[in-house]
Amino acid sequence: MKKNIIALLTLTFVSTLFAAEPNVLDKSLSEAKDSDKNVMITLTPLHWGKKIKSDLQKNKDFKSYSESNLVILFVDRATDGDGEFNKISRKYNMRSFPTLLVLDSKGKELMRVVSKNPFNNNTLEKIKALNKKEEEKEEEKKTKVVGKKSK
Secondary structure, eight states, X not given: OHHHHHHHHHHHHXXXXXXXXXXXHHHHHHHHHHHTOEEEEEEEOTTTHHHHHHHHHHOHHHHHHHHHHEEEEEEEHHHHHHHHXXXXXXXXXXXXXXXXXXXXXXXXXXXXXXXXXXXXXHHHXXXXXXXXXXXXHHHHHHHHXXXXXXX
């Protein structure tokens, strides 16, 4: 009986510890909100993570832009296990990998690229245009608020 109680208390304690820890997606979204950036998530299947990260390092323009303008999150099934990989892939209904997602700070999907080489200049230009469009929307909102106050 004592063993069962101890096991139950230990299980409760451990599950509480893990439940209190926000997942990597929540952390990235929070960071994006604080820094007024979008989130770029790359989900890779087994054995693709190193190659995809290497591809980002090789494309200097993409690397430079993304580090300055995006919160970057890599989720590799081989190193992160199924937990985070499955949570994110289910949440965004992802069926093919590797996949690059761009989300706003609220978690809304803005862009998706399914490719063995998502870090190409075509994708970079789309992300730049997307960020510009998001900035224009924010500026428009600010203008509307200022216009209402002046009336």
